[in-house]
Amino acid sequence: DSKYDYVAATGAGLDFIFLSDWTEVPDWQAYCEIHKIKVLANIAQLMNE
Known part of the structure; x- marks a missing residue:
């Protein structure tokens, strides 16, 4: 991700x-x-939450 992604x-x-x-x-x-x-490593980690 980038700072722009967060701002957008x-x-x-x-x-x-x-x-x-x-x-x-x-x-x-x-x-x-x-x-x-909030920080996660990747989408797989998100799916496991």
């Missing part, structure tokens, strides 16, 4: 979960912590 989703009023296996954002952990974004 929340701007549209959608829930957002950051999938870390697919990101190229170097500081994604800090970004997600600052914005209190």
Whole structure:
């Protein structure tokens, strides 16, 4: 995922979960912590929740 995905989703009023296996954002952990974004590794992990 990217920062733009988060901005676009929340701007549209959608829930957002950051999938870390697919990101190229170097500081994604800090970004997600600052914005209190739920993080999962991938869709398989989401399906198991």
